[in-house]
Amino acid sequence: MTTETERTHRFNELAEAYSTDLYRYAMWICGNDALAKDLVQETFLRAWRALDSLNDVAAAKSWLITILRREYARTFERKVPRFTDMDKVVIVEVDELEPDERTERDLLRKGILKLEPKYRDPLLLQVVFGHSCAEISEQLEITNSAVMTQLFRAREKLRAQLQKDGVTGNVHELF
Amino acid sequence: MSMNFSEFKKLIGADPGNRDAEILLARQSAPEFESAAAEAEAFEEKLQVALNIQPPADLLDQIKSISQQPVRQRNWIPLALAASLLILFGAAGLVWKQSQQWDSVESYIADHYSHDGSTAVAMAKENISDQDITKILSSLDATADSELSGRIRFIKFCPTPDGRGAHMVVSTDQGPMTIIYMPKTRVTDGEIVDFDQMHALLVNLEHGSAAIIGERSQSVESLVSTVRGSLKTGFVGA
Numbered sequence: 001m002t003t004e005t006e007r008t009h010r011f012n013e014l015a016e017a018y019s020t021d022l023y024r025y026a027m028w029i030c031g032n033d034a035l036a037k038d039l040v041q042e043t044f045l046r047a048w049r050a051l052d053s054l055n056d057v058a059a060a061k062s063w064l065i066t067i068l069r070r071e072y073a074r075t076f077e078r079k080v081p082r083f084t085d086m087d088k089v090v091i092v093e094v095d096e097l098e099p100d101e102r103t104e105r106d107l108l109r110k111g112i113l114k115l116e117p118k119y120r121d122p123l124l125l126q127v128v129f130g131h132s133c134a135e136i137s138e139q140l141e142i143t144n145s146a147v148m149t150q151l152f153r154a155r156e157k158l159r160a161q162l163q164k165d166g167v168t169g170n171v172h173e174l175f
Numbered sequence: 176m177s178m179n180f181s182e183f184k185k186l187i188g189a190d191p192g193n194r195d196a197e198i199l200l201a202r203q204s205a206p207e208f209e210s211a212a213a214e215a216e217a218f219e220e221k222l223q224v225a226l227n228i229q230p231p232a233d234l235l236d237q238i239k240s241i242s243q244q245p246v247r248q249r250n251w252i253p254l255a256l257a258a259s260l261l262i263l264f265g266a267a268g269l270v271w272k273q274s275q276q277w278d279s280v281e282s283y284i285a286d287h288y289s290h291d292g293s294t295a296v297a298m299a300k301e302n303i304s305d306q307d308i309t310k311i312l313s314s315l316d317a318t319a320d321s322e323l324s325g326r327i328r329f330i331k332f333c334p335t336p337d338g339r340g341a342h343m344v345v346s347t348d349q350g351p352m353t354i355i356y357m358p359k360t361r362v363t364d365g366e367i368v369d370f371d372q373m374h375a376l377l378v379n380l381e382h383g384s385a386a387i388i389g390e391r392s393q394s395v396e397s398l399v400s401t402v403r404g405s406l407k408t409g410f411v412g413a
Contacts, residue, residue: 037234148186151190
């Protein structure tokens with residue numbers, strides 16, 4: 001029988017393992033830091049309440065993502081205007097990035113926010129959570145070949161965005 | 176049969192980390208394959224850097240505090256009765272309600288509280304820094320005097336119908352209540368909004384408005400004078 005202490009310990013382990021990636025994911029799908037934080041907190045509150053239903057620890061990551069996606073769909077998708085304040089978010093800075101690389105990174109960020117959800121969602125699951133194509137297929141309930149196509153196109157769109165702005169030099173147009 | 180270049184590019188374009196034997200073999204088969212793979216890997220590194228954002232420093236602690244708080248138990252019997260009545264009267268009302276997303280302050284309040292109201296209450300704690308309170312309220316051109324700030328047990332930014340606002344949980348002698356400050360929204364002063372097992376009282380302030388939310392058993396009116404008197408709005412820092 002699980003004691004309250006064990007339950008709390010289990011919950012805290014989940015929080016430590018997944019809260020950062022869930023926040024990143026939430027941030028990229030809703031584009032707002034306050035909403036992203038809300039989503040992650042609500043996800044963990046629901047997880048805490050339903051923790052006893054999680055039998056397989058290996059499934060915890062997908063379970064939490066599903067809760068977050070449902071919460072996002074339920075609460076925000078049709079209600080809150082999409083506004084982005086990515087610039088206000090504390091970003092993990094890589095000191096050794098050259099100015100050109102920073103510009104490229106910023107363009108990529110803008111490009112990611114502009115991606116349609118059908119391209120962005122599988123890309124985030126793959127890059128942020130390290131999901132395999134099969135896991136993405138299961139999570140998004142689409143076929144494996146659709147996942148492959150969307151991932152390929154997502155990257156192509158981002159590359160095209162980079163090339164377009166690299167050629168024209170219109171970096172500021174995006175800001 | 177060996178993989179052609181177009182197929183190879185699609186596979187590594189979809190999954191640059193793919194290390195299947197077939198992919199590795201194809202990669203070594205010709206310089207153009209190797210070059211395409213290297214380019215895909217370089218792009219992936221840029222993508223990783225771009226996606227790498229840092230969560231708020233207090234996020235983990237706030238999540239962990241969820242397990243320290245008693246979870247408010249819902250009384251399911253009235254909810255089941257309400258659900259039965261809803262079915263009895265047909266789905267038309269529900270469809271209408273769902274199509275009116277945030278078309279009024281009232282629906283915003285109900286949706287907002289249903290979304291994270293109980294989470295915020297669960298995360299309320301005794302010691303909250305004045306700095307946090309000041310930081311959030313001042314960025315909304317507001318301030319709280321000690322009568323209100325001394326009661327605030329939780330505060331965060333939140334969306335409102337007209338931009339950013341503040342979501343607060345305050346302690347009262349009747350238990351925790353919630354105040355949502357909406358800096359740019361005007362309301363029908365004194366209106367009561369009922370939803371779930373909660374009720375909210377809407378009050379206009381000098382600038383913007385606030386919703387005082389509590390359980391039906393709590394007197395939300397008891398906080399009106401505190402909110403009106405202590406929550407100073409407008410360009411208070413000027």
